[in-house]
Amino acid sequence: xxxxxxxxxxxxxxxxxxxxxxxxxxxxxxxxxxxxxxxxxxxxxxxxxxxxxxxxxxxxxxxxxxxxxxxxxxxxxxxxxxxxxxxxxxxxxxxxxxxxxxxxxxxxxxxxxxxxxxxxxxxxxxxxxxxxxxxxxxxxxxxxxxxxxxxxxxxxxxxxxxxxxxxxxxxxxxxxxxxxxxxxxxxxxxxxxxxxxxxxxxxxxxxxxxxxxxxxxxxxxxxxxxxxxxxxxxxxxxxxxxxxxxxxxxxxxxxxxxxxxxxxxxxxxxxxxxxxxxxxxxxxxxxxxxxxxxxxxxxxxxxxxxxxxxxxxxxxxxxxxxxxxxxxxxxxxxxxxxxxxxxxxxxxxxxxxxxxxxxxxxxxxxxxxxxxxxxxxxxxxxxxxxxxxxxxxxxxxxxxxxx
Amino acid sequence: xxxxxxxxxxxxxxxxxxxxxxxxxxxxxxxxxxxxxxxxxxxxxxxxxxxxxxxxxxxxxxxxxxxxxxxxxxxxxxxxxxxxxxxxxxxxxxxxxxxxxxxxxxxxxxxxxxxxxxxxxxxxxxxxxxxxxxxxxxxxxxxxxxxxxxxxxxxxxxxxxxxxxxxxxxxxxxxxxxxxxxxxxxxxxxxxxxxxxxxxxxxxxxxxxxxxxxxxxxxxxxxxxxxxxxxxxxxxxxxxxxxxxxxxxxxxxxxxxxxxxxxxxxxxxxxxxxxxxxxxxxxxxxxxxxxxxxxxxxxxxxxxxxxxxxxxxxxxxxxxxxxxxxxxxxxxxxxxxxxxxxxxxxxxxxxxxxxxxxxxxxxxxxxxxxxxxxxxxxxxxxxxxxxxxxxxxxxxxxxxxxx
Numbered sequence: 049x050x051x052x053x054x055x056x057x058x059x060x061x062x063x064x065x066x067x068x069x070x071x072x073x074x075x076x077x078x079x080x081x082x083x084x085x086x087x088x089x090x091x092x093x094x095x096x097x098x099x100x101x102x103x104x105x106x107x108x109x110x111x112x113x114x115x116x117x118x119x120x121x122x123x124x125x126x127x128x129x130x131x132x133x134x135x136x137x138x139x140x141x142x143x144x145x146x147x148x149x150x151x152x153x154x155x156x157x158x159x160x161x162x163x164x165x166x167x168x169x170x171x172x173x174x175x176x177x178x179x180x181x182x183x184x185x186x187x188x189x190x191x192x193x194x195x196x197x198x199x200x201x202x203x204x205x206x207x208x209x210x211x212x213x214x215x216x217x218x219x220x221x222x223x224x225x226x227x228x229x230x231x232x233x234x235x236x237x238x239x240x241x242x243x244x245x246x247x248x249x250x251x252x253x254x255x256x257x258x259x260x261x262x263x264x265x266x267x268x269x270x271x272x273x274x275x276x277x278x279x280x281x282x283x284x285x286x287x288x289x290x291x292x293x294x295x296x297x298x299x300x301x302x303x304x305x306x307x308x309x310x311x312x313x314x315x316x317x318x319x320x321x322x323x324x325x326x327x328x329x330x331x332x333x334x335x336x337x338x339x340x341x342x343x344x345x346x347x348x349x350x351x352x353x354x355x356x357x358x359x360x361x362x363x364x365x366x367x368x369x370x371x372x373x374x375x376x377x378x379x380x381x382x383x384x385x386x387x388x389x390x391x392x393x394x395x396x397x398x399x400x401x402x403x404x405x406x407x408x409x410x411x412x413x414x415x416x417x418x419x420x421x422x423x424x425x426x427x428x429x430x431x432x433x434x435x436x437x438x439x440x441x442x443x444x445x446x447x448x449x450x451x
Numbered sequence: 452x453x454x455x456x457x458x459x460x461x462x463x464x465x466x467x468x469x470x471x472x473x474x475x476x477x478x479x480x481x482x483x484x485x486x487x488x489x490x491x492x493x494x495x496x497x498x499x500x501x502x503x504x505x506x507x508x509x510x511x512x513x514x515x516x517x518x519x520x521x522x523x524x525x526x527x528x529x530x531x532x533x534x535x536x537x538x539x540x541x542x543x544x545x546x547x548x549x550x551x552x553x554x555x556x557x558x559x560x561x562x563x564x565x566x567x568x569x570x571x572x573x574x575x576x577x578x579x580x581x582x583x584x585x586x587x588x589x590x591x592x593x594x595x596x597x598x599x600x601x602x603x604x605x606x607x608x609x610x611x612x613x614x615x616x617x618x619x620x621x622x623x624x625x626x627x628x629x630x631x632x633x634x635x636x637x638x639x640x641x642x643x644x645x646x647x648x649x650x651x652x653x654x655x656x657x658x659x660x661x662x663x664x665x666x667x668x669x670x671x672x673x674x675x676x677x678x679x680x681x682x683x684x685x686x687x688x689x690x691x692x693x694x695x696x697x698x699x700x701x702x703x704x705x706x707x708x709x710x711x712x713x714x715x716x717x718x719x720x721x722x723x724x725x726x727x728x729x730x731x732x733x734x735x736x737x738x739x740x741x742x743x744x745x746x747x748x749x750x751x752x753x754x755x756x757x758x759x760x761x762x763x764x765x766x767x768x769x770x771x772x773x774x775x776x777x778x779x780x781x782x783x784x785x786x787x788x789x790x791x792x793x794x795x796x797x798x799x800x801x802x803x804x805x806x807x808x809x810x811x812x813x814x815x816x817x818x819x820x821x822x823x824x825x826x827x828x829x830x831x832x833x834x835x836x837x838x839x840x841x842x843x844x845x846x847x848x849x850x851x852x853x854x
Contacts, residue, residue: 063506070507100530103466105537112536115544116529119522126519127503133515134508141518146595192549 049215050082050172054182054205057091058222059279060124066090070131072220072282073177077137082172084212086182086205087128089120110155114184114195117156118144121181121201129179139177142167144184144193149204151185151194158194160185160203163211180204199260206263210270217272218286223258224278225287228449229304230254233440236450241285243302244292250392250426253305264289292394300395300402301447306440307388310340311363312418312430313370315354317347317378325354328373335369337362340388341421341428351378355419357430360384386418387436390428391443403427409446415439452618453485453575457585457608460494461625462682463527469493473534475623475685476580480540485575487615489585489608490531492523513558517587517598520559521547524584524604532582542580545570547596550581552588552607554597561597563588563606566614583607602663609666613673620675621689626661627681628690631852632707633657636843639853644688646705647695653795653829656708667692695797703798703805704850709843710791713743714766715821715833716773718757720750720781728757731776738772740765743791744824744831754781758822760833763787789821790839793831794846806830812849818842 053073060066069085076083097116101108125141132139148164171178182201187194196203202219209217224239226248231237243251245268252261258276267274267289277286292298318324325344332339342356358366363382370380396402403420406427410417415438419430431439444450456476463469472488479486500519504511528544535542551567574581585604590597599606605622612620629651630640646654648671655664661679670677670692680689695701721727728747735742745759761769766785773783799805806823809830813820818841822833834842847853 063503067507097526100466100526101533104470104530104534108533109536112529112532112544115525115546116533119525122522122525123500123503123519126515127507129515130504130511130519131507133512141515143518143596193546 050084050212051076052084052086052205052209052212052214052217053220054086054201054218055088055220055279056201057088057094059220060087060128061091063127065279066124066127066131069128069220069279070135072279073128073132074135074137075282077177084168084172084178084180084208084214085128086180086201086208087121087124088182088201089117090124093120093123111192114155114193117195118181118184118193121183125179125181132177132179137177138175139179140171141179141181142171143181144204145186147178147180147208149185149207150188151196153187153189153192153194155187155192155194157197158185158187160196160207161188163207165211168208168212180208199262202260202263203266206266206270206272206274209272210266215273216275217267218275218277219259219263220277220279221258222278222280223276224281224284225276226251226255226258226289226303228302229440229444230306233306233437234444237444238450240287240302242288242290242295244295244394245289246292246425247302247392247394248289250390250423251303251305253307254303259289295394298395299393300399301391301393301449303392304440304443304447304449305390305392306436307390308433308436309360310357310386310388310430311360311366311382311384312355312357312386313366314381314383315373315377315379316381317351318354318376320350320352324376328354331369331372332358332366335365337366337369341419341430343419343421357386357388357419385433386430387433388428388430389436389439389443390426391447392426394425396425396427405446406443409442410439413438413442415442453487453615454479455487455489455608455612455615455617455620456623457489457604457621458491458623458682459604460491460497462623463490463531464494466530468682469527469530469534472531472623472682473538475682476531476535477538477540478685480580487571487575487581487583487611487617488531489583489604489611490524490527491585491604492520493527496523496526514595517558517596520598521584521587521596524586528582528584535580535582540580541578542582543574544582544584545574546584547587547607548589550583550611552610553591554588554599556590556592556595556597558590558595558597560600561588561590563599563610564591566610568614571611571615583611602665605663605666606669609669609673609675609677612675613669618676619678620670621678621680622662622666623680623682624661625681625683626679627684627687628679629654629658629661629692629706631705632843632847633709636709636840637847640847641853643690643705645691645693645698647698647797648692649695649828650705650795650797651692653793653826654706654708656710657706662692698797701798702796703802704794704796704852706795707843707846707852708793708795709839710793711836711839712763713760713789713791713833714763714769714785714787715758715760715789716769717784717786718776718780718782719784720754721757721779723753723755727779731757734772734775735761735769738768740769740772744822744833746822760789760791760822788836789833790836791831791833792839792842792846793829794850795829797828799828799830808849809846812845813842816841816845818845
């Protein structure tokens with residue numbers, strides 16, 4: 049089978065850890081697998097180079113930043129290749145250019161346009177282990193080195209796995225998989241064996257340190273079997289993120305996600321004239337503010353109340369936009385002492401009563417739900433932030449996710 | 452005019468020093484010059500990467516070493532370009548590949564085969580300052596990155612200056628030029644304004660820390676006007692190394708070189724049979740031992756004496772070869788307490804009495820000359836090492852080089 053293995057900065061952060069990665073690669077090789085490895089820069093290196101650049105400029109030239117930052121991954125790829133060669137394995141490093149990763153020319157945040165697999169396929173056929181410098185490619189227009197932005201090495205791995213039709217794309221970090229919820233909140237949280245792309249995207253906060261949505265979306269699009277696992281405990285299998293059809297026993301609920309970075313905005317006593325809600329949300333969308341949950345309720349005296357949430361990071365921008373609508377409302381209230389708790393599971397599609405179980409679980413704890421929104425595979429609820437941990441624990445219990 | 456400026460590891464060793472290089476480049480730019488800069492890795496970086504590689508292997512794969520080591524120069528080129536861009540100068544970094552430096556595929560010691568100047572010329576015509584990552588190129592056969600070995604960044608600069616027909620190729624180090632002799636031995640030694648390629652090659656020891664013979668030879672071949680100067684005292688002009696025709700007033704003696712790393716080998720009482728000397732020196736040549744000076748003198752009883760010198764580093768190899776000739780000689784004597792003092796000057800060609808002045812200068816100090824060899828522009832003498840400094844000082848005085 050063909051495996052693409054990706055090791056992040058922490059996994060290759062020291063010479064000893066690169067040695068450890070060598071052992072992981074060797075194990076698969078000795079099983080007879082074909083292997084393409086994608087590596088990040090050693091942890092700390094990229095930040096060091098950014099600091100160097102900022103010594104000269106607060107807004108360094110982006111083409112040059114790509115020349116600068118792409119060097120870190122090249123170093124790691126050569127070191128891992130040297131380590132494998134020394135132990136008798138034929139390995140070869142490849143820069144993004146050599147690996148055929150063609151991108152747009154948006155320097156520092158280029159998008160992969162195409163992958164020319166000839167070089168890699170030839171090397172695989174020659175029996176080599178290929179070590180690709182992640183995070184980088186070459187622009188199809190100016191032919192200079194580009195970088196792919198945050199999470200870029202994961203994208204390199206997923207895109208290569210897609211182009212090579214690899215059987216697996218394993219993303220190694222210092223976390224051994226995706227859990228039913230954050231184990232710091234619920235110590236008995238359980239590692240998931242399998243989860244669908246859509247569930248993973250909805251549970252983003254559970255994978256925040258492990259997988260970026262950008263990579264999961266690409267894996268879904270290219271139909272890549274993604275595995276989240278740890279290079280520090282390679283004996284543990286990790287979590288497979290795959291398409292729903294590949295998951296035989298579909299759990300009703302797969303996991304509980306918590307997002308504390310939400311602000312709830314309440315507009316009370318809005319004169320109920322047609323189009324008012326639409327004009328507010330159009331204005332917010334124009335300002336590129338990502339409105340998440342929306343509830344409209346009827347007030348007294350022909351007025352209406354609007355409740356919606358935005359990411360905390362957009363609060364300043366939002367207040368600016370909302371200033372234009374001050375006269376339309378009796379009162380606009382901003383509350384950041386709230387959080388969003390989400391229950392996610394593909395099984396919800398075919399099961400009823402999932403939501404009511406959640407509501408009673410929270411009611412039992414006297415937790416008031418401020419806003420509710422549901423989708424095919426998710427129920428999200430806004431509650432006061434002080435109840436965050438309690439809400440997650442009681443929902444985890446209610447759906448018996450520890451089993 | 453078109454200037455190629457090369458800055459070595461010490462000149463770009465810290466962020467502040469790169470800033471200092473920015474100022475030097477700006478000054479020439481503001482004069483209206485076209486500029487191609489060649490940079491080394493920040494001092495210490497290359498050694499750090501070699502140590503990293505040696506953590507995994509004593510004989511790391513050479514292709515991978517090139518991938519690894521070429522990253523240091525890329526970093527410096529991007530940083531200098533960022534610094535220049537920030538100050539409003541249009542600059543662009545180029546890897547060896549982008550600069551069109553095509554090499555053989557002898558990884559870690561590749562030779563430049565050809566330079567495709569289109570990229571650089573286009574950028575010059577666009578009004579850009581070009582910052583080339585030195586020490587590296589790309590193999591014409593396997594298309595991988597290669598490095599040029601010791602002194603590789605100097606070679607990059609000289610080869611580019613030749614290919615671009617630059618007016619000057621300035622090599623910046625922490626030394627401000629070539630002196631009539633080592634100023635640590637003779638404090639009144641004088642910096643030379645001009646010197647010919649051939650003199651420079653003969654005075655190698657005086658330029659040892661500044662210019663490698665490989666670069667001077669290439670400059671001679673490509674007719675590149677080479678300047679040795681310091682990035683720490685850019686106001687000082689440095690020494691121009693150029694072809695003899697460009698030097699109007701040809702000094703009889705330009706400089707005095709001292710080489711302590713010589714061993715004198717004496718074979719005494721060699722039976723004088725035909726071909727014996729020839730077979731000894733053929734054997735030494737076959738072992739790639741660089742025999743420097745040779746003197747044969749007639750001994751007593753139909754025997755002959757052979758005296759010759761080799762570099763100290765070849766002593767072990769030489770002893771091995773000489774073991775085969777033990778029976779041909781009464782006695783073989785190895786003496787490393789000697790040194791070679793050389794007087795170099797193109798004016799010797801047309802002046803007589805140069806050698807006799809040297810001999811009397813040493814005789815006046817009771818310094819015995821063991822071996823003498825002369826060429827068109829050089830007189831070399833082997834003397835006891837204890838007289839090294841005295842010999843250099845008395846010769847420097849005899850030819851009035853301080854004037």
